[in-house]
């Protein structure tokens with residue numbers, strides 16, 4: 102053991118206090134239950150439950166269906182109450198407050214602007230409202246957390262080019278990249294090839310939800326046709342890896358490419374169990390992929406639907422795999438290296454925040 106690392110298994114309190122980096126978290130999947138109730142009352146949206154605990158339970162149960170499509174239906178209620186500037190700004194502000202309280206030091210938060218125009222907002226006004234909420238909360242947190250937006254286009258819709266242009270227009274003003282999300286089967290990433298090609302010409306960054314509810318062809322398209330910088334989930338890359346009875350491992354060409362190129366996997370264990378992409382945390386491919394040193398990152402996906410947090414995700418991994426502070430530090434540095442932030446800013450967070458934070462925990466013995 103060196104002075105700055107620790108090979109002991111942390112306590113839950115240490116996981117909470119450890120600096121954490123979050124690359125995959127949906128703004129409309131992380132509302133506080135009470136906020137949904139308040140906003141629904143303001144805009145007259147009927148909810149399936151009317152007190153905060155019952156509503157939280159409804160989301161968790163409804164999302165627990167084993168199907169991505171059914172999981173996504175729960176977003177009807179969160180998106181419905183995020184249709185005005187003040188409502189969106191409040192959700193964005195509270196998101197940052199909740200992440201900061203959970204020990205997150207850097208986060209990229211995504212949502213689909215096209216889903217927030219029912220109340221008459223323009224796409225630009227939606228992005229501005231989110232940014233206002235982020236700015237207020239990051240200022241209040243006194244620099245303890247840095248937050249960027251990722252703009253998502255819905256893969257079953259046809260607005261990806263417009264959203265890609267919006268991401269480029271807002272680059273440097275709080276937006277760090279682009280994504281596509283929604284039901285995966287039947288909506289391959291190549292459907293949005295023009296948007297991805299445009300972003301590449303603009304030297305922009307993007308990630309693609311791929312290999313969650315659909316397998317290798319989706320991952321292959323996302324990387325080799327669309328040029329994704331990172332993979333949202335990417336769990337099905339496991340289908341291209343063979344583990345023999347003697348424990349030896351063979352990577353197929355796609356899995357080898359993903360590992361060799363250090364393509365970041367935005368893994369979201371709790372969400373994957375709800376949508377049926379993995380049977381349990383202990384059986385989640387993150388264990389093998391970590392052992393094989395893919396560039397694995399740990400994420401929440403939807404804190405409301407999965408009743409989760411960065412601390413809860415990491416703690417579940419500690420319990421299932423016996424991960425040490427060194428392992429959590431590795432996930433965190435992997436994530437920070439993979440962020441859509443300029444290199445010098447990534448380095449400043451790794452050297453100025455992540456490493457000292459883990460060193461302080463290691464010194465606790």
Ligand SMILES: O=c1[nH]cnc2c1ncn2[C@@H]1O[C@H](CO)[C@@H](O)[C@H]1O
Nearest residue numbers: 127173176211212213253282283310
């Ligand atoms: O795990 C997921 N896979 C695919 N799509 C998702 C997931 N979580 C959320 N969304 C979709 O992304 C939209 C914008 O944030 C959400 O409204 C939801 O439909």
Ligand SMILES: [Zn+2]
Nearest residue numbers: 282310333402
């Ligand atoms: Zn997601």
